[in-house]
Amino acid sequence: MSTRSRPQWMRTTLVALALGFVAILGYARDATTDLQKKFDAIVERLDKAEKEFAKTFEDAKDDDERDALREKRPGEEFIPDFQAFAREAKGNDLAAKAWMKVAGISADFGRKADALEAVDTLLSDYAKSPSIENLPGLISRNLNRFLGKEKTDAALRTLIEKSPHKNVVAPALFSCASTIMGDKKASPERIAEARAMMERLQKEFPDVKPARGASYAAMAEGVLFEIDNLQIGKVAPDFETIDENGVKFKLSDYRGKVVVLDFWGMW
Amino acid sequence: MLPHERSLVKRLQSQPFALIGINSDGDADKVKKILKDQDITWRQSIEGSTRGPWPTKWNVKSWPTIYVLDAQGVIRYKNVREKAMDEAIDTLLAEMKGAKK
Structure with missing residues (x-):
């Protein structure tokens, strides 16, 4: 043993102190830890069922077999578990996660009734949740x-107003504006409002991204381009591209036709 | 879609009309094979994927997405299919003939 190492009593004391500290922390977090364990257990069972299903699905021989399997995909049977957990964990952020499930x-x-109950509860009790x-x-x-x-519109506006989290407000703004723009009967006033939401997204939340893909601000730019340039009655913006033979061409080459x-794609 | 487009292109081959496919299946070689297999005669823009330059710029989020432009390049119809596409094109071709008189 090196002569520089601490004396035995000092090491023992340090270890005891550390253990004590962990124990105190552990005691304080006990209730949450219990809930966390319960929640994780349900999620784990669901994950396992989904993985097993994915494997069976991969092994399926033909489309008929796959169609038959799809009917039996797991998930639905976990709804009561998540609901029961969410009620038990009421007020805890894990309940928000369970209602999301x-x-x-x-x-x-x-399952319409279950879906509506979950959304209503999330909006009324957990609109400020980061989850x-x-x-x-x-x-x-x-x-x-x-x-x-x-109600879709109202739900998204509730999140925009109530949530203190940019990870929630940004997608809510994007979804709300996109929904308005996707509505063929939307009035010019509503379209203008949707535009303001997209612009707010670019100004206030330029760096917020979904789990995969471009930022909401970048997607907003695409949507704004569509509103500004791709509406019926607008001259289509020119575009230069390359065809299947490697030949460059422009959309404007086709004026007069x-x-x-x-x-499209076959995929 | 494809059977309709094949007959559309055939029907209007002598008219001032063009169908342009903006394809997101892959590179030119892959698309060429599809064109041959599917008997597709009209020009394609090779985008590589659904996130290619043209669909990205035009914010295309659902496939297929259709735009119908008149001879001046003005967007006149969107996402018309089959019979509705035929009617849209015929209307625009008739407009062109009317304008010449």
Whole structure:
């Protein structure tokens, strides 16, 4: 042993102190830790079921077998577990996470009543939670069919107003503005409002990104380009590109012809 | 879509009309193979993926997305399919003939 090492009693004391500290911390966090463990256990069971399903799905021989499997995909049976947990954990942020699971799975399985309960609870009790950054997208893309146009809009506005988290407000602004712009019957006033939301996104939240892909601000730029330049009645902005033979061409080369542009793929 | 587009291109081959595919399947070689297999005769813009330059600039989020432009390059219809696309094109071609008189 090196002569520079601390005496035995000092090391023992340090270890004892450290252990004591951990124990005190542990005691204070006990309730939350219990809930966390419970929540993790449900998520783990769901993950396991999904992984097993993915494997079976990969091994399926043909489309018929895959279609039959799809009917049996896991998820729905976990709704009651997450609901029960969310009620038990009421007030804790884990409850927000559990309601998010309920909302997501319910949307996926077409369970309207469960989906609406989850959204209503999230909006009334957990609108300030940092764990609901996926809620705006879920509302505008999946839950909108249960909520209808007006409630979808109101739900997104609630998040914009109430949430103190940029990771929630930014997607809420983007979803709200996109929903308005996707509405063919939207009035010019509403379109103008959607534009203001997109501009606010670029000014206030230039760096907020979803889990994958470009920032909301970059997506907003795309949407604004679409409103400004790609509406019926506007001259289509020119675009230069390369065809399948490596030949450059421009959209404006086709003036004098009726042109159909088809953005497509076989994938 | 493809069967309709094939017959559309054939029907209007002598008219001032062009169908341009903005394809997101992959590189030129891959697209060429698809064109051959699918008997596609109209010009393509090679985008490489759904995040290619043209769909990105034009904020294309759903596939397929359709724009119908008149002879002046003005966007006149969006996302018309099949019969509605035929009617849109015929209307614009008729407009051109009317304007010449």
